[in-house]
Amino acid sequence: MHDSSRFAALVQRLSLAQKVGLLAGATFWTTPACAPIGLRSMALADGPAGVRGLRWDAADPSVCFPSPTALGASWDVEAARDYGRALGAEARRKGIDVVLAPTLNVIRTPFGGRAFECYSEDPVLIGAIGAAVVAGLQEFGVAATIKHYVANDSETERYTVDVGVDERTLREVYFAPFETVVREAGPWAVMAAYNAVDGTTMTEHPLLDAPLRTEWGFDGLVMSDWRATRSTVASARAGLDLAMPGPVSPWGQALVDAVERGEVDEAAIDRKAVNLLGLAERVGALSDVTFERAAPEAARVAADAAVGGTVLLTNDGTLPLAEGAVRRVLVVGEAAATPRFQGGGSAEVIPAAVVSPLDALRAALPDDCEVVHVPGTRSDLDLEPLPLDLAGAIDLTWLDPAGSVVHRERRASAKLVYLGPDVPAGAVSCRIEWKFTADEPGEWQLGFIGCGYFELRIDGTQVLAGHASAAHEGPGAELFNGPSRAVTRDVERGETLSMRLDHTFGKLGVSLTLGARRPRASVEDERARLRAEAAACDVAIVFVSTNRASESEGVDRDTLALPGDQDEVMSLVAGHAPATVAVVCSGAPVALPWREQVSAILAAWFGGQEVGPALADVITGRKEPRGRLPMSWPADDSVPVHQVAPSGGRLDYAEGLHIGYRAWLKEGREPAWPFGHGLGYTTWELSDAAVTTGDAGTTVTVTARNTGDRPGRTVVQVYLARPDSVHDRPVRWLAGFAAIDQGPGTSATHHIRLPARAFQHWSAETRSWHLEPGRFEVQVGVSATDIHQETLVIQRD
Incomplete structure (x- = not known):
């Protein structure tokens, strides 16, 4: 205070x-x-x-x-x-x-x-x-x-x-x-x-x-x-x-x-x-304040968080890759080389560098292990940000209504965001000029992502002109949801093109990304190569991801399906490779119709700038996937929510208390994987659950034993249930949890405190919290559906 x-x-x-x-x-x-x-x-x-x-x-x-x-x-x-x-x-x-x-x-x-x-x-x-x-x-x-x-x-x-x-x-x-x-x-x-x-x-x-x-x-x-x-x-x-x-x-x-x-x-x-x-x-904006704190190494925290959140959804023993047993690894997917490491919108940042999973795997696997990459998937219609090593200097000139120069600067990024106050005074348009030099021959797509009026010239010839609008309305749509505009050019390796983009922007300012998309083999040729490479590898690792159009501020998804042909490619590879590991890069669940066809599935979320090394460590077994699902993972678009999108400007939460795993349990349905689910590289037993109550509240004790042969983590989850309640309640609801680490063969007793509020319900009649006296079931497990121990606690007013 x-x-x-x-x-x-x-x-x-x-x-x-x-x-x-x-x-x-x-x-x-x-x-x-x-x-x-x-x-x-x-x-x-x-x-x-x-x-x-x-x-x-x-x-x-x-x-x-x-x-x-x-x-x-x-x-x-x-x-x-x-x-x-x-x-x-x-x-x-x-x-x-x-x-x-x-x-x-x-x-x-x-x-x-x-x-x-x-x-x-x-x-x-x-x-x-x-x-x-x-x-x-x-x-x-x-x-x-x-x-x-x-x-x-x-x-x-x-x-x-x-x-x-x-x-x-x-x-x-x-x-x-x-x-x-x-x-x-x-x-x-x-x-x-x-x-x-x-x-x-x-x-x-x-x-x-x-x-x-x-x-x-x-x-x-x-x-x-x-x-x-x-x-x-x-x-x-x-x-x-x-x-x-x-x-x-x-x-x-x-x-x-x-x-x-x-x-x-x-x-x-x-x-x-x-x-x-x-x-x-x-x-410290009103008085001088000194903050004496040892700053954590941010990149290390990012790497630890990436490993800590990675969830192993399923595994037949293929992961971790056995050291010395794998001589040829096939890596498939655009997301392997150009990872989807963050969501779209105001949460975006520009990191100094991002090591791709492909490069990290090549560095992590033994020198005698051959790593072959085939892009394979076509998941995104967007351009990728233009690599600076292909663009050289990016010169930005600001112009007033008469076309006179207001300001000039040189940019070090293909992403240009200038919100209103950042735009030089008097400027109403800008001109961006750069040299594009191809590092491989073929048909390149060259252009930009953004809203407003544009004119694109290549070697002095206008190739695009017109107004680009956001696909979705709402505040910031023109900043976060601009469309891609591009032309295709057949370019020789080393050939240089002079690029110029003239842009008249709106009142919010400038938000655009200079982009390119590399040449690709035909779908038929790539599929033929995938079949051959999959049959010749020891294990295939296929990366799939969402895109800017499906997970971004300003727009909800209308389907949980992966964009593009990623499902088809996954099934193709799984049908030919001796073992297939799927790595899913998304901010939230996506439908995985091929989940029974693959050997293992890792949910990597948006893993941040350290996503590549983190995944390489998990896949090779240097580190364990430590995550557990923080939400239910549906098998398809059929989720138990009454109203997903507004109707007539209204969005009614008619499901009441029953969202997420509570809704699945109430309807007696099972998602692909339940809330709290996740595997590691060891096995666990939970036993001896007991409940004590006193002045300090309610505490659950449980013994956890690591029954495997390597250190590991599990998350002990404590749920409450009240089947005989006179009030509407979930089938069970999370009351407390503990993330625990133990060595192989060790047992330990853990104490999980349950707050009084966990037992209470809100009364709209009295506008206060109430405790319904009687018997609550205390359920201890490792997911919302995997309950290992049950006991009872009696609560009284």
Whole structure:
């Protein structure tokens, strides 16, 4: 708790206009400074899987960590704290005060396009991982911003959708992670979401005060999602403190006028300003603060998190590859050489380097093991970012309406993102020039990804012209969901083409990627080669992935099927190779119709910049796949969710408490793999489950024995059930867990505390938590369906 009286005294020194001036962004990513009270500007940046900084720029790269779904798959609270510490250290390195992370929304459905930014479908797991990330991040004096408060679980119509959810479901499912993190980790900021809940948009909602501040004790700052503030008076009367971004805002002078007309109480403005100064004090923007912390090595944390989240879904003994027994390995897939290591949208960062799984496998396997790569799959219609070694220098010229030069610069990245404030003053268009030199002969596709008006010239001849629009509507669509535009050129090895792209951009700024796609053999020729190479190898490792169109901010998926021909290629290889290992690179589950045809399947999620070495270590057995599924993995598009997409602007959570594994259990159906599932390279037995209750609460003890011949990890999961309840309840629900590591042949007793809340339910009638007296079943296992031990505990009021 900070000293609000000091901040209140500072606020009283300011005029109304000065106070209101503090409450909207100065720029897209910064807050205003105020010299009279010694306040400097604060810098904010996206950061669910890496802290981007104020610019997307290869000149200032960011460490790209595995996606939050991968961190959720670790079930490892200490690893999550390290992840948070690494984010905090990265933020300090980049001069960022406030990181817009973590995302505490629930994966209500695997169709969510932004599911990869979330931790799990279960609120207990989300809360535990999220609290650890927040605590680790804020050790470095950097504010964590928990988001998106609340029920922001759909990208479809995300700016306007009205979520209908009953009070009990809101409390027990969607509020639950936020409450846990606020109470246990004390985040310094909360982000109000775009969507409405039961008719009121979140930036105007009473929920910003109660229960957030009144019950949970939140004492930080509430900011809007970017451009989520749509009103002056209604949002100012609510618990919103900071309207982002700026300098254009519904607040500003309009809010000053509203206060002077008596429509908004000035005391409300004072409270908001006090909250902002409280945040500034915590991050060192109001007083000099020294943060003496040993920064973790971020790349190591990224590598550990990639291994920690990798889930071995199935394995017939092919993994790990037996040392000395494999002489020829076939690696298949575009994603092997050009990995899909992060999701699309505001979570994207530009890392200094990414080692591909193909290169990492070649380095990890013995010198006498031949590694053959065949791209095989055609999973993505998009261009790949143009490799800098093929582009040479990239020159960027900014032009005013008359075509005069405003500014020139040289770029070190094929991705150019300049949000409004980053665009040089007076510029309305830009010209990008580069030399493309082919390193192999054939038909190259050359072009760009982005929105706006474009003219593309090759060797002085215009080859493309016109306006490109985003495939989906919504805030930021033109930044995150621009289409690919390309032409095909037959180029000789070493031949150089002069490229020029003229671009007239929109009000949000510039977001484009210069792209290329390498020549490929015909489908028929590649399939023939695949058959031959598969038959000749000892093991085939096939990489499959989603693409930018299927997992990105701003758009939900309409199918869980892998894009392109990847399923067909997987079946072809599996039908000819003696053993086939599938590696799935996605942020959330995808349908795997060939799962019974392959020897092993690894879910690698979006593994971040260290995905290649991490997977090589897992495949060769140097490290064990340590992850367990943080969500149910369906076999196909038939998932037990009543309404996936909004209808008529409304999205009703009619399933109530029964989402994820709870829905599968209620309907008596089985997914391909259940929540909590995952294999390792050893085997386990759980026994002697017992329950003790006392003043300190309820504790479950269980003995775990590693029955294999190598060290390993398992995740002991404790579920509760109440079959005879008079209230609607899930068949079982997660109450606690422990990720444990033990050596071969060892046994150990582990203690898992169950919070009182695990036994309680929310009463909409009394608007309070209640305990239903009686017998609860305590179920101990290693997934939502694999229960090893059961016992009973009696709870009384």
